[in-house]
Amino acid sequence: MRLVIAKCSVDYDGRLSAHLPLATRLLLVKADGSVLVHSDGGSYKPLNWMSPPCAMAELSPEEHEAADGVSLVWQVQHAKSDDRLRVLIHEVLHDSSHELGVDPGLIKDGVEAHLQKLLAEHIHTLGDGWTLVRREYMTAIGPVDILCKDHLGGSVAVEIKRRGDIDGVEQLTRYLELMNRDPHLAPVTGIFAAQEIKPQARTLAQDRGIRCVTLDYDALRGIDDTTTRLF
Incomplete structure (x- = not known):
């Protein structure tokens, strides 16, 4: 799992459109390909996300984005639809990856x-x-x-x-x-x-x-x- 804390804005396009303005957020990239955007609240539920199957690419910002202070763009495209998540990163405060291994799953009682x-x-x-x-x-x-x-x-x-x-x-x-x-x-x-x-x-x-x-x-x-x- 990759954990990134960054100052970013987020745009989601597809079956619906949504925008998250610039703020400091936690970005999770999981081994199954999913990408989740979290704030410091809201319990377990992300502000926005892309479920697998999907593919993520790290791109250079366009000229007008760079002029606005964007240093890196994450573009996440769903494999079976036109849904796309675009994360405009202004500053990375933390970036680490961790191997979690195989999860045994939820043990219910x-x-x-x-x-x-x-x-x-x-x-x-x-x-x-x-x-x-x-x-x-x-x-x-x-x-x-x-x-x-x-x-x-x-x-x-x-x-x-x-x-x-x-x-x-x-x-x-x-x-x-x-x-x-x-x-x-x-x-x-x-x-x-x-x-x-x-x-x-x-x-x-x-x-x-x-x-x-x-x-x-x-x-x-x-x-x-x-x-x-x-x-």
């Missing part, structure tokens, strides 16, 4: 881990004729909660959350982009499963062709038999 185990044991709740391939299917950017096959033998990646929000949909989208480049798996569809799914997350998932499933924790545990309910 509590309800999410139990939901994953229960859904894997009862994968047929997603559809008749569905079969489990494995839990925690490892990809280059982390493990997918469940990989299974539908009744037609198609690959399906399942991401499980206790409360499903937009970040969970984005996470599953990244997994799907990567897995669909594997000819042994493709085409891979996605299921976003949670006890509660926020409306914005459901809308985003449906827009990306991802199926949403609301999980009934008690029913999966066998405590609450849904066939005996009036409501």
Whole structure:
């Protein structure tokens, strides 16, 4: 991972346009090719970013940019769209690279881990004729909660959350982009499963062709038999 602290401005062009005025920010370049722009706030969420697959080039500034004090330009181009991130660097305060090694992935506990185990044991709740391939299917950017096959033998990646929000949909989208480049798996569809799914997350998932499933924790545990309910 490369960490750069720099005085910079940022422009994003593509499906939307966005501008970050000149300020001191943290720039992250990850091994998977992603580039993220952070401020000193906002928790974990970057101000702007480019997800892989993408390519970054370091360029000399154009004449008018150099006249404005720009010393270096990062141009990040997405491989599958016209989306482009352009970082105009005025001054580099810190630049270092660190080898993090292979990440073991998130070790889940509590309800999410139990939901994953229960859904894997009862994968047929997603559809008749569905079969489990494995839990925690490892990809280059982390493990997918469940990989299974539908009744037609198609690959399906399942991401499980206790409360499903937009970040969970984005996470599953990244997994799907990567897995669909594997000819042994493709085409891979996605299921976003949670006890509660926020409306914005459901809308985003449906827009990306991802199926949403609301999980009934008690029913999966066998405590609450849904066939005996009036409501």
